[in-house]
Amino acid sequence: MNHFPLSVSIPLASLKPGERATFLQFDSGRGVMGRLIALGFTPGAEVRITQNHGRGPLLVAVRGTYVAIGRGEAEKIFVRRAAA
């Protein structure tokens, strides 16, 4: 399924606050995926981390919306880190 080199495709949960990334793909079930897609997570969308404290949920901005994502889900969302 993974069309991108592993060094490029990293879980959303590993990004630091303030970092930007491009959304690539999910590794989650259809239900969660449907909800994330409707909230703006489609391939190519820019994601910005506004909070990630290493534990607990993350806060990310995608397409002008702030979305809270549980850590478990954020481990299954794959992104490519944008050049700083």
Added chain:
Amino acid sequence: MSDCHTVSPAPRLTPRLRQETTLIALAGQPNMGKSTLFNLLTGLNQHVGNWPGKTVERREGSFTYNGRNIEIVDLPGTYSLTANSPEEVIAREYILREQPDVVVAVVSAANLERSLYLVAELICLPAPLVVGLNMMDVAEQEGIVVRPEALQAALGVPVIPMTATRAAGVSDLLRTIEDVLEGRWVSSPHRPAVRPDHQQILAAVEEALAGFVPPPYPPDWVALKLLEGDAEILQRMQADLPAERWELVTAQLVAHDDALLAIASGRYEWIDQMLHAAMTRPRTGQIGLTQRLDRWAAHPVWGLLILAAMLGLIFGLTFTIGVPLQQWIDDQIVGRLATLAANWLAGAPFWLSGFIVDGVIGGAGSVITFLPILVIFFAALAFLEDVGYMARAAYVMDNFMHLMGLHGKSFLPLFLGFGCNVPAVMGTRVIDSRKARLLTILVAPLVPCTARMAVVAFLAPAFFGARAALVSWGLVTLSIALLIGMGVALNRTIFRGERSAFVMEMPLYHLPNARTIGLLVWQRALSFLQKAGTMILGISAVVWLLSVLPGGSLESSFLAMAGHLLEPVGRWMGMDWRLTVALLTSFVAKENSIATLGVIFRSNQMAANGGLAQTLAAAFSPASALAFLTVTMLFIPCAATVAVIRQETGSWRWTLLSVGLLLALSVAGGSAIYWLASRWM
């Protein structure tokens, strides 16, 4: 090629008298101000119920505009129209089957990109669309510039800029709706296209479906939903298609399981085109109000402190304003009413005066006195909800809720439970997964509600003097600790298995709207009064009957017999038959235990010439009192809560499990506390 250009009006399934009423459906994503607009249009002229067979709130109302009778239905807030939850199915079925004259899509100017996603779906359905571009003020606050005329030109349907919280733009919206109804506005909607690489697949699925799609569903829409993997449409078409056609469809779906992403991407490409013309974003690096506030409100440490402060403030308000008000109503209104009724009914047979004075006024009347406390609580929570804070409370509590296998969203109904467990159980509707919802419903009655706190506030000072506050604090802590313990235990036993996902929008902060808050409080208070007037009244009457039959006195009544029968169990907790009876009547409403003790000790009290609390302090040991308070905190939920548990779970099995678990927990907890207290106190 458009994915929905062949849509033709389907035959009307439920004919209405067109000339007489106009039907408008309000659609929109959550947090778009849809309810504010609905409240503005209908005022108190609205009805709140449930969608048939679903535990999803249905709100409808009516108003007149230029002599036209308009019926308006507030569809559930949904992010898309793909069946991820019952809400989406309800919204799209309503538009397809009821065929409203106009669908108003409420979008947020401050969140335009995402809110147009639902418009991308609505614009493909065969109903005239008007877009209400709401929250222009919030957009301005976040530094976003939106040009409504440009958006209107790009979409090809009317777009009306609005700020519903200030009622701005609403008359423009109504005028435009009328223009559309009168045919003065000819829409030429520009609909999203499926990406070129998936057009052939869509055509192939459509061909396989040809002739088998039942009305009112547009065949091209069904084909699109199948490609999106929509569970509900898949199930429906599997039943409706002949086997060989179904095989053709599934072959396409299996070969193109990425179609959902392609279709969603197509919609966002369409949105990009709309935005390109109509919106200017703030300069990058500019930080909006929401993000600045969230540095505190959503911080793992500060956020929890802020939440604790908010809770403290709400309790402070409740107990400094609400409790005295409740006592005043109890003394001055319910008490006087009871005296008045007793005098007036002096000549009437004892059963009639007893029924009215003790059963109706004493039972249901004393429950109604809790209204001020609930109103304060509901208002505080509605305020926090309206400004957008509640999502932050869920966010900061997420980590903690994971202990019970739940996530942040489950915190919101539990929060409501401090006011009253009834709205808490109903509030579990925000939770997406049924498992998480059931678990939350099972633990919710352990949140100490104001009624139980009132019993504690009444008895603790008489028994424990200066240590009353410490005892109250200990009882609340014990309840919460047991709530967590039960949650953890249930999560490892009945609810073992996968966790539900935590994905939640954090709405932008905005100024509160008095009308929205007022209506929310009004509706919740009204539903509480309705319960007090029907079910609680009925049960109060039954309990009163049991307390006088067969002999006419409480001491020889059926209720006392039950108390004597259960006394052996009560003894484990240091309770005699009188406390046992008081506990039994607390099933009607928690604070009834005080009323019952009042009836039982009436003669002693008159002899001692003191207050009830002092009379009780003389009759029972502190250990018994502590055990009694513990059991009161943990006992089976009150009748109203049991009724909503049945309603929300849709099953007697879960309801009985809830009652059984709490019964066991309260007997065990009460016995343990009594055992400990009688050794240490």
